[in-house]
Structure formats: C-alpha cells, structure tokens
Amino acid sequence: MADHSTSTIAIRDCRIRLMRGGAGPPLLFLHGGGGMGIWLPCMARLAKKFHVIAPEHPGFGASDTPPWLDTVGDLANFYLDFLDQLDLSGVHLIGSSLGGWIAAEAAVRNATRLASLTLVGAAGIHLNDVAQVDTFLSNEEQRIRDLFHDQELAEAVIAGSQRPELEDAALKNRMMTAKLSWQPRNHDPHLRKWLHRIKVPTLLIWGDRDRIFPKDYAFAFQGLIPGAKAVIIADCGHLPHVEKGDAFAAELEAFIGAMRIAA
Amino acid sequence: MKFFNFHLMPYRHADLDAIAKNGSAWVTFSNRHYDPQKGAELYHDYLDQMEFADKLGFDGVCLNEHHQTAYGMMPIPGVLAGALARSVKRAKLAILGRALPLLNNPLMVAEEYAILDNLTRGRLIAGFVRGIGAEYHAMGINPAYSQERFAEAHDLIVRAWTEPGPFSYVGKHYQFKYVNPWPRPYQNPHPPIWIPSQGSGSTIRWAARMRYTYCQTLSPIAAVARFFQLYRDEADKAGYKASPDQLAWSNTIYVAETDETAVREARPHLEALMNYFLKMPTEMLLPPGYTDPASMKRVRAAKVTGKPQSIEDVIKAGVVIVGSPNTVREKLAEYQDLAGFNTSLTKTQFGTLPDDMTRANMTAIAEEVLPHFRDRSPQGARREAAE
Numbered sequence: 001m002a003d004h005s006t007s008t009i010a011i012r013d014c015r016i017r018l019m020r021g022g023a024g025p026p027l028l029f030l031h032g033g034g035g036m037g038i039w040l041p042c043m044a045r046l047a048k049k050f051h052v053i054a055p056e057h058p059g060f061g062a063s064d065t066p067p068w069l070d071t072v073g074d075l076a077n078f079y080l081d082f083l084d085q086l087d088l089s090g091v092h093l094i095g096s097s098l099g100g101w102i103a104a105e106a107a108v109r110n111a112t113r114l115a116s117l118t119l120v121g122a123a124g125i126h127l128n129d130v131a132q133v134d135t136f137l138s139n140e141e142q143r144i145r146d147l148f149h150d151q152e153l154a155e156a157v158i159a160g161s162q163r164p165e166l167e168d169a170a171l172k173n174r175m176m177t178a179k180l181s182w183q184p185r186n187h188d189p190h191l192r193k194w195l196h197r198i199k200v201p202t203l204l205i206w207g208d209r210d211r212i213f214p215k216d217y218a219f220a221f222q223g224l225i226p227g228a229k230a231v232i233i234a235d236c237g238h239l240p241h242v243e244k245g246d247a248f249a250a251e252l253e254a255f256i257g258a259m260r261i262a263a
Numbered sequence: 264m265k266f267f268n269f270h271l272m273p274y275r276h277a278d279l280d281a282i283a284k285n286g287s288a289w290v291t292f293s294n295r296h297y298d299p300q301k302g303a304e305l306y307h308d309y310l311d312q313m314e315f316a317d318k319l320g321f322d323g324v325c326l327n328e329h330h331q332t333a334y335g336m337m338p339i340p341g342v343l344a345g346a347l348a349r350s351v352k353r354a355k356l357a358i359l360g361r362a363l364p365l366l367n368n369p370l371m372v373a374e375e376y377a378i379l380d381n382l383t384r385g386r387l388i389a390g391f392v393r394g395i396g397a398e399y400h401a402m403g404i405n406p407a408y409s410q411e412r413f414a415e416a417h418d419l420i421v422r423a424w425t426e427p428g429p430f431s432y433v434g435k436h437y438q439f440k441y442v443n444p445w446p447r448p449y450q451n452p453h454p455p456i457w458i459p460s461q462g463s464g465s466t467i468r469w470a471a472r473m474r475y476t477y478c479q480t481l482s483p484i485a486a487v488a489r490f491f492q493l494y495r496d497e498a499d500k501a502g503y504k505a506s507p508d509q510l511a512w513s514n515t516i517y518v519a520e521t522d523e524t525a526v527r528e529a530r531p532h533l534e535a536l537m538n539y540f541l542k543m544p545t546e547m548l549l550p551p552g553y554t555d556p557a558s559m560k561r562v563r564a565a566k567v568t569g570k571p572q573s574i575e576d577v578i579k580a581g582v583v584i585v586g587s588p589n590t591v592r593e594k595l596a597e598y599q600d601l602a603g604f605n606t607s608l609t610k611t612q613f614g615t616l617p618d619d620m621t622r623a624n625m626t627a628i629a630e631e632v633l634p635h636f637r638d639r640s641p642q643g644a645r646r647e648a649a650e
Contacts, residue, residue, distance in 0.1 A: 137291070137400065137546050167563075171556040178551040179407035182399075 003047055004039050008062075009055075011082050016063035018055040022047025025115065025256075026088045029054040030079070032097030032121075032239075033135075033177035034147075035061050035169060042245035049253065050092065055082070057102070059176035061169045072098070072124075072180050072188060076105035083113045092256060096120040096241060097212065098181060104221075105191060107198045116259060118203040118252060119221060121213050121238045125195075126187040130216045136178065149209040149237040186213075195224040202228040203255045205248060207236030229255065264599060264636040267357060268316035268625065269325040269513060269608040272309045272343075275615045276301045277333040279539045287543040288333040289397045302336065306343075308618045313347055315622060316611070317354040319629035323388065324351055325608055327459075328360025330394075331401035334540040341375045348382035355386045359459045359478060359513075359608070362394030364409045365402045369416035369437060373423040373444050380449040389454040390478075391417055395461070396548045407552025410465075412436050424453040459513065462490045463554065471497035471505060478511040478608060481541075484581030487512055488602040495603070507605035507641045512598070515583040515610040518627035522586040528620065529585050529613075530574045536614030537572045588631035595632065596639070603641040 004021025019039050027050035031037060036056035043052050056063045057075055068074060079102065083091060091114050095103030100122025107117045133146045141158055148154040161170070202225045206218035218230045231251045233240045240248045278296055282288045313324040324347065326340040337343060340358045347356060356379065361372050380387040393413050399406040415434040419442070422432070428443030448454055458470040459478035470477040471494045479487045491510045498505035515533065519525035549562060577583045584594045595607070611628060612621040 136550055137544070139544065139546055167560065168556065171551070171559055174551040175407060175556065179405065182405040182407065182550075182552075183403050185403075 003044055004052070011078065011085055014058050014064045014066045014078070016055050016058055017061060018053060019043075020051065020053045022050055022052050024050045025090055025092060026051045026053060027092045027094065028079075028083075028088070030093070030095035030099030030102050031057065031060075032099050033173065033181065034097075035173040037242075040241060040245055042241050042249040045246070045249045046252065057099075057176075059179070060173050065172075065176070069176075070179070072101050072105055075102045075180070076109055079103075079106050080110050080113075089113045090115040092116045092118065092252075094118040094120065094252070095122060096239065098123050098177060098186075100124065101181075101187070101191075104195065104198070105188070107200065107202075108191070108194045111198065111200050114200045116201045116203065116256060117198060117225075118205060118255070120205045120240060120248075121207065121210050122204075122217070122221065123181065123186040123213060124188065125192045125217070125220060125224070126184065126189070127216055127220055130214055132214065133211050135212065136182070146211045147238045148243055149207065149235050150243060153243060192224055195221070196226060198225045201255070201259050203252070204228055204230040205240050205251055206230070206232050207238060207240050207243065208232045208234050209236060210238045212238040231255075264604075264639055265322040265508075265606045266628070266633055266636070267323040267325045267355070267511075267606065267608045268313060268321045269327070269359070269610050270309055270313060270612060271327060271329075271335040271610065272305070272337050273536070273540055273612075273614060274302065274333040274336055275305065275617070277540070279535060279615075282333065282539045282542070287547060288540050289329075289543050290331050290400045290547060292333055294331075296333065305336065309612070310343065310346055310350075312612060312618070312621055312625065314350050316625060317351040319625055320633060321354055321625075321629065323355030323357050325357040325359050327390075328358070328362055328392070328394070330365070330398050332397065341379065344379050344387075345382070348379055351383075351386075355388055356383050357388035357390060357457060357608075359390040359457065360392060360394075361390065362392050362398055363416035363420075364412035365394055365398055365404050366412075366416060369419050370423060370439065370442065370444060372416075373420040374446075376420075376454060377424065377444060377446045377448045380454050381446050383449075385449040385454075387448075387450070387454045388457050388476075390457045390459060391420075392459050393466075393553075396550045396553045397543055399550050399553065400547055405552070406550040408436065409553055421453065421456075424448050457511065462486060463558065464493065465555075467493050468497045470494065471509075472501050474498075474503070474509065476509050476511055476606070478513055478606075479604075480513045481515075481582060484512075484598045484602060487581075487598075487604075491602050491604060507603050510602070510604040511606035511608050512602060512604045513608040513610075515585075515613050516591060516595075516607075516628055516632070517583070517585045517611075517613075517624055518588055518591050518631060519624075520587060522590050525585045525587065525590075526574055526578070529616075532614040532616040532620075533574050533577065533583065533585070534572070534614070537577060540614060588627065591628075591632055592635050595636065599636075599639070599641050600643045605640060607636075 006019050059065045059069050093103050100119040101124035104124050144158050145154045204218045206215045222228045222230045233244050236244045285292045328340045329335040330338045340360045376389045429441040432439045432442050457476040460466040495505045517529040584591050611625045
C-alpha cells in the first residue's frame, strides 16, 4: 500500500526511523516495548483523516541508541524535541504500553503542542494487588500469548515472529525495554503525583482482557487525570490497536470528533 | 597446585519433585520449602566441613553468593566468612561473590572485606562477580546496568582501599561525598582480587588486563582450556606472561575406592545438582541487557534441548572428576596440563551429598590427591592442546 512511507530523521544527535501517512491533524503514535511493528490496518484507516506519524523510539529496532538514553523521562524529553523540530502543533498523542508511559511523561512536562492524549494499556503507574504477568520471566511464545485475548491471532503472531532476520531487532528492543522498565517495574513512582497537570482531553483505551496492565489501570489513570474518559474494549488483550483495530480507530475518531464539536 | 574447598551450601533437603514442578530452584521456588530446623543444622554441618578442610590441609575455603534459591544458602557470604574467620586457622578465605551490581552501596563491601582481611590477618581473597541473571530477578536490579554498575563499584572499592581518605566519588550509579572507610585492608595494597565468570569474553579479557585471578565456573574442560587461553593471549597483548597461578578451575571431585563405587555413590547427588538445583529457564538465566546481544544470540543458537544430564555425561565432558584415587589423579593432571591452571576450586559437597559422605570425600581427596599435586604445575604444550 502506498498510503504511508518509511524514512529516517535526525533529532539533534539521534537518528530514528519513522512511518508516516495521510494528511490532516497530526496523530503521533508511540509504540510499546515490542517495537515499532508494521503499519497497522488501524493506522491506514486513521490516515484517511489524520497525518499519522509512527516513530521507532531511540534504542529500538533500526533507530540509534544514543548514549544519553537511560529513562522513560529521557524519551519523553526526546519527543518534546521531536515536536519542536517538526514544528507540529495540535498533536493527538497516542501511546501504547511503554509508549503510553512516555506519552504521559511528555504530557506532564509540556502539553503546549498537544491537542489530546490517548493512553492504550499504558505503563507508568503501579497498583498494588493487581495480578500482572512478569513478561521478563516468560519465554517468547508465552509472552506473545499473554498479549492477546484471541489465541488464534497469537498463533499467527508467534509464527511471524520466528524469522531470523527479526532477531537482532527483537533482542535490541528487549534490552532497551528492560533498561527502561525493569526497576521500578513498569512505572515511575513520581509520575502519579503530577498526572493532574495533564489538561488536554485524555482518552484511555484498554482491552478488558489485558493481562499485562489489567483494566484496573485504566480506572486508576482516570482517577489521576482530570476529565479522562475510559473506554474498555470487550474480548481484547493488551494491544487493542492490533487485536481490535477497527473498534480502536472508531473510539479514537469519535473522541477527537466530539472534542472538535465541544471546541 | 593449590586446592580450595568450594562450598555452595545447598539446601540439600529440598523437595526435588517440588523443584521440578516449579521448573527451577531459583527465584520463584517458594521459601515455604525451607525448614529452619533443617537449615540451621546444614549451616553448622557446612561450616564444620570448612573447618575440617582447613585441618585436612586444603589451601583455602571458598564461599559464594546467590539469592533466593535452594541452590545455595549464602545470600550474604560475609556472615559465614565472619563465622569462619577465627575458626579456620591457616587456610585462605575466599568469597567468590560479591555480586557488585546488586549493591546499592558498594562501600559496604569495601568495609566488609577489609574487616575480614583484618580478622584473618591477611588471609582474605576478595571475589567480585556480576552475579548470574537470576540474581537480577531476585534482587530488583536492572540487568541492563549490570556491566556499568560492576565497573563503577569495582573502581570505587579499589580506590577506597588504596587512596587515603576522605575523598569524594561521583559516578553515574554511585555518589559519595566522603569515601574514607575504616578499617583499611590488612594486606597491602589490598586483598588479592579474584574474578569468577561463566566465560564471558569481556570479563576474561578485563581480568587478564587487571592481572586478577580468573576463576572458571562449572564448564566442560575443553571450554575451560579455551577460556584460559583467551586469558593468556590477552595477558600477552598487555605485555606480560600470565602465570598458571592466575587461573583457577571450579570443579567437583568425588573419590571412592573404585571408579564404579565412586560413580554409584555420587550419582544421585550430582544428578540432583545438575538436573534440579541448577535448572532454570533461559529468561531467568539471561535477562535482557545482562550480556550483549551477540553473546545472547550465541547462547540462544547453542540452546541445549534441556534433557537431563547423567553423571556419565558430565564426567565425559570433564565438568567433574569422579573415580578411584588413581583415576582422579590422572584426570586432574591431564586437565591441569590441558588448561594450564594452578588452582582447583573443588566442590567436595554437591547437590544432596550428605555430611558423612562429604567428609569421607574430603579426607580421600586430602590423602590421595592433594599430596600428589602439591608441587605440580601445568606441563606440556598447552597452546596447541587448547586448539
């Protein structure tokens, strides 16, 4: 499909890969610990209304691993630089899992270029007494199974993940994910103190069968970000944009559409 | 050759079926399986064995460090070293921990080792390790920072021992306004530093450059020979000739009257070590970032099927030496010449081996093996043999 292109861009000293497609208000999609992945059907759908930008984070896949990269906060500041350099404004910022944590950190620090924030199965805060899978102790197959509710989809993803040419990127992604999220596991204890500073309209999209960050996290974020709206997608795991792409895109379109009417 | 009695201090009463069911004796194996009555008994048995080793003429005793596991009950080896510092009268006392990256305050190891060096009047050997991957799961330390933290903690400790304090230290992971530990080490400039590793190339090369004694953990002798050759090559590059005294092989030896008896007696206990106490998933052993991607890929490519290892397998591969006194002497001499080491870190207790058998083994080694190697150094053309 020629609805998107992949290119490389340097932000200060760091070259990253990014996919982009469509035209309209900018929609910046930050991926999770699994890496940038492919141009998803939901991205193709959203590209009909938005300028979809899906970068590969520093330290992941084909992007550089800069010496300054240690924390999620570093990536949050990197994406604020990214928005400045591309001079984007009115940005709809979306982050899945680890990407959601980066997005929330960035929005706390500086939301002047943002129109809205959408967190999808996001990391960043911690809840006691919520059973969560330890993805660092699972083998590759189990890890993929735990991402999805639909195990037929999981099988297909497992089959597609065995290609040797993907091994380097997978190892790199995993190493960087560990660096960013091993300890404290998947959160920054200081983030929750400042989530109230997020004043842009915020949407929380969660799968009701998310085993990585169960939907309790959606409600916790909702309690911490003023006015945030939570949408729970049925029969869906940790990656609604992959597993229920149409429902995901529809929720996002409705949310942004309602924002425009309100404005 | 020097002989050290190397103890892992396993919780040898562990329910092996429960370990198998859990998939590992590490991290997730519930401490409900630990019985303090039995555990206390084991600590005393094991410490008595170490004192016995001293009396038998072993050159040293070795402790190690692992966390949250039935494999070894020595998460804080300094406590046990403290217990031995006054009762082991002659032998060296080696701690083949401490896992530096796990520490949030490396100065505490500078202090602990300095106390032990004073207590033993200079018989301490100071081990520094990164710890195996499971440690990072157990102790909540980011494996991606393992190498950075090791390097920084090592530099800080050696400076704390050698530079007059107080001075300030500001690193990426550790910062101190005042570095000024009391006591200072008894040995001048500091206790010998030994570096145990599973065979990481970067660790071997670094140890060679630093002239630290390198200790190879549980490996087939052919691999040991390659690792030791890498050390010698790196020493050559650094402009000096490595001595066999800088190389230590960590092995297991069991001696009985005949080969057959030795194998029969050692089998269940050694197989318990190999197939239960040591077992863990790859994800536990090698968390992301613990080692560089190239090494990670090598390990994944070499992935063994995980089938149980028999005592015959590990004898054949030269991981252990089990047999009559004559067989053990022959094998050890062969391996010493092949790999070129001058220190044997010998587990005389292993897996579920009970106290009486351990003591009999220690006595047999002391009487039938040690005297024959007292003045023996590696012989022959090693370089070719290792290739």
